[in-house]
Amino acid sequence: MLHVGALAPDFDTVDCRGERLVLSAFRGQRKVVLFFFPRAFSPACTLEVRNFRDNYERIRSLNAELIGVSVDKAERQCRFAIDEGLQFRLIGDESRTISEQYGVVWPVLRVDRRATFVIGLDGRIEDVFQHEVQVYRHLEDVLARLGHLPTP
DSSP, X not given: OOOTTSBOXXXXXXXXXXXXXEGGGGTTTXXXXXXXXXXXXXXXXXXXXXXXXXXXXXXXXXXXXXXXXXXXXXXXXXXXHHHTTOOSEEEEOTTOHHHHHHTOBOTTTOSBOOEEEEEOTTSBEEEEEEOSSOTHHHHHHHHHXXXXXXXX
């Protein structure tokens, strides 16, 4: 898994809105909160995504963009985005290209670890959070890192 200080690997893909998404386009504009989760529609992942959904505007108000990734097929990921009413961008990384670049794929299960990267304006990773069970911790950690809450 990538560490703090590493240059975040760039990617050029299409999100669930059918729009092109290039990570490096955010450099100098907004920080990026890039979170990986194991499976769309699973109970824990649904809770995590809803937590981010319900706080998306708070994250944006802190000059950051939110992007979610899992190794689900694009069709499943996009159905998940619609069913959950997500305003942020979601990527189905079925090829595992993005997930492998960030080092988040579980070796045996071949699904993503639950990991969140905060990427700075310079494109470098400012923080990494990994809580497989405590799904609410990702949002808490992100808000603390972006300056909205005191660091836990």
